[in-house]
Amino acid sequence: MLFKVTNEALAALLHGRKDEGHPEDQVMRVICDEDDVTFELDFPDMMDMVYKWEGQPVLLVDPDMNREFGDMILDVVAQDGEFNFFMTEIDSVN
Secondary structure: OOOEEOHHHHHHHHHHHHHHOOOOOOEEEEEEEOOEEEEEEEOOOOOOEEEEEOOEEEEEEOHHHHHHOOOEEEEEEEEOOEEEEEEEEHHHHO
């Protein structure tokens, strides 16, 4: 199974990319740190899965994370003007 990302999360990542003015050659990489989802700006690696929204790269997932979290989906909720990202098991979404 492949790591999944909702359209809402991809749109929120693109919104953040535009707001923060990220360099075109760098993309946000998702990192799971214990129970928390974090992101860091990074250069794409040849083995990364690159998620795009509106034709622009917005998220990198490395092969190890894809294997470890292949049964998860990254989603987002907007709260008080901020985006809060979280991961849920795919079976609990369906």
